[in-house]
Amino acid sequence: MCYNIRVNVHLKPLGKFLLIDLLGSIAWFPVWWYTIGLKRQAIKAVKSLQYRYQAYGFRIWIRNFFVPMYGQYDIGGRAISILMRFVVLVGRSIALVVEALVLMLGVALWASAPALFLLFALTNLSKGLFMDQIKFLLG
């Protein structure tokens, strides 16, 4: 085989594949999950919150807080407008906070998922029933 002379050249990628890609990934999994993976989820959550923030038009509404709605420049119109803007802003803020909470929950779930799942699985396993029942099942 003509590969023999370049064994050291090829060992590296092969070893990298076997050790890092397949076996190493098991060790890499928790590290990845709590660094890159978590960061990715957090960014995703922040981005979708930003999009919601944009969609609610907070900046526009705050900037135009005292500008009457529908061009009603009379005092009554202004008063109603300010009131409406206040109500809408409060309403949207609440909505945004709820959305933020939901998103945070999502990130928290991501962070806790593997650890909790493993913990629960091991707790169940530690009860000792598993092997007996499996044996029973197989038997």
Added chain:
Amino acid sequence: MDENKPIEAIVCKACGGEPRLSAQCKVCGGAGIGVASTDGFLVWEERVDEFMIMLRKARRQINAFFHLALLAIVLIFLSLFAWQVSKLEDLTGLRTIAFWFSGHWYVTLFWFACFIGTFLIFRLSEYSSESKDLPNWGKTHRQLEQEEKSAAKKALFRFDVAPYFSPAARDVVESAYNLAKKLQRTEVTPQTLFAAALASPSGGIFMVRLGMQFDAVKGPITNVLMADDAGNPPVHLSRDAKKVLSLAYADARANQRRHVEVMEIFLQAFKNSPKIQDLLDQLGFPPEHVVHVGEWIRLRSKLKEDHDRFQALAALKPKNTMNRAMTAQQTPLLDRFSEDLTLLARNGYIAPVIGRKKQMEEMLRGIESGRRSLVLVGEPGSGKTALVEELARMMVEENVPPELFDKRLVSVNIAQVVAAGDPGMAAERFLSLMHEVGVSGNIVLVMNNIESLTGAGLSGPMDLAEMLASELDKGYLLAICTTTPQAWTRYIERRSLANKLIKINIPETDYEETIKVLMARSGLIEYENKVYFSYAALDKAAALSERFVHEKASPERALDIIREAAVLARKSRGEKTFVSADDVAKVVHEKTNIPVESMTTSETSKLMNLEQKLHERVIGQDEAVRAVARALKRARAELREGKRPIANFLFLGPTGVGKTELTKALAAEYFGSEEAMVRLDMSEYQDKASVYRVIGAPGDDRGGLLTEAVRNKPYTIVLLDELEKAHPDILTLFLQVMDDGRLTDGVGRTVDFTNVMLIATSNAGTQFIQDEVSKNVPLEKIKSGLLENELKGIFRPEFLNRFDGVIVFKPLTMDDVNQIAWLMINGIAKRLAEKGMNFRAEDAAVEELAKEGFDPLYGARPLRRVIQERVDTALADLMLQGQVGRKDTLILEPGGNIRVEKAPQL
């Protein structure tokens, strides 16, 4: 990053980039060659050989298998759990925490399934995609600027580009390796990469667009590959191939692509392989065509990516006329007379604009500079509306200066506003509209063709321009107006409205820009007509429209042509066909009457036989016939300069020797019919004022006799009869026509004369010609005598100098007149044949006529009179007396006698 800046590659000093040496080189780590970039020093470090190819394949398969196995385990565990739960009699236990920690085997399996599920998510997001995303993919302008700043630090490190190649691009590199090995070459060169890219699916699309047949190029490309060094394995990536791969990465980065795709390898391999460039050029695919098609394919996928981003942002823009701050008011009157461009853009009805970056920046700068409105000045079709529409798209994305934020772009239909006819009413309506715009406060007005506000083209004192000027002065509204350069000069420039507007010139697009616009817009036309454009069609449309179509500006005229060509192709060949360059040429031909198609065999033979055909009609003027035929051949073979008429000829000679006849013969033979000419008898243009008859009086939209005729029929002969009689000012006009191939008419329209054959005839110097001919002086000498002495007082030297040929028609000899007599007799025979009678003449009779009609002073004209009197009159008598019927034969005998041979009775 400047896309046009050539990127230099840097070669490793230690190993010189030589593939075998660099494999062991400690300095470059095997890279050999690389390219400096913001991301670092771009190198291709990965080895490409059988083992690596196999490993990549195996890796893909093992990973897929591993993921499937994990998924199967998760599913089995969950199924077992569900199965056990379904067997439970009392499901209330599920709600207790105790159940989930009961230790039952199936609960344990459930938790394990969840855990393995998270592992699977990790595996899929980290290991299923084979290629990494480019670092600048999907980043905003600001993020990119910051990255550029830290570039100096990164540039010190090597940056392996291989992981950023898409799987398809990897396949191309590997198949290039396999190809080199199969052909027993020692190196993978840019040529090999090009061949491999061409054989890939993306290469297939490329070839289809370019109109290239794989079988036709396969052989020649293999020959080029075989010219590379031969040898046994191992096969290395050559220095240039590595350079190509690094440049492909740089290219993908400059174009903000997600991965390095096949097209990047393809383009860079092509640009870095002079051999392939030469080869394809030889096969009829010039390098710029190849690059354009590659860019076209890339542009299409980029437009798709842009579209997705636009959709996401458009969802934020309000669906109705209310702005997001809700400060706006209803504008019922305005809505009646206008169209909301932002709304149209939001709903996806407006296509993006390609190019025009400079003008767009100018527009935005104008808007940002303060509360001053804009006017876009450009020829119809130069893309003013498209630019305004692009602004609407940018407003939808809110990618605009604060002045335009949360506003809508509304295009007012001025024609409808002023349609009241009553100036008072129009003014009232206009003010009401302005009022609505003012109170609403979220409207940017677009007014196309503002010259209609000044009452241009309308009768009566309808002038709203001053009104608009004063409204703009108040500063509550921002308007974007459009107009044409002529209208700007004529109606607006000297008025107060002009001072309120920032003028932005929108020039026509040049060939390169037009091609880009066609590439971007062809997608929609393809979709509507269910046809596909070949690159040759777009190229032809851009080139021909620029040269032959002058009613509109580029790019609109080119777009019109490809639209029509698409319909033509669909109608003639059905759906799913390709629009070829010939379809485009056909459309241009029909529009302009200029034969622009590639020459057919019948046309070629017509052209080759033109001289002979002309000889059949014009007797004794060999030199003239030859010169004219040659000029036309040059014109059709596209060898002439594009900026002048096909040819400018001055025919000199006595009357009746065939000057006009040759022109007519040419019109009939080549331009379709004897009438295919614009004939001006210059004796009608003897005074100074007649200039206006030629080009039209200033401001008169009807134009001049000559300019209008040529504008409507650009492919024609212009015959200026008896040129010496024209006023000198008119001759000055033709100086420009002969030199630049264009003439500006009274209203400022430039009329194209480059497809015209200009022929002027003159009797000047007749006496001199006759005298010299009788002295047997050679024609060449007569000509120089004419130019140097005789014509000096009549035509200015610079005028004579502009003719491609001054052709002297010599007086007719007796022999010539004899031949002409025969031609005329044959003409009579033809006319009689139409009436069902045969006619022939005896030789002596014709000779007699020729002798009678010969007059060295008047050429062939007396002959015509003689034949009319002797033959035509006699024939008319016979017919009126009823002595001749159908199928009878008439014979002309000497002495002018006509004998009737009755046809045998049936």
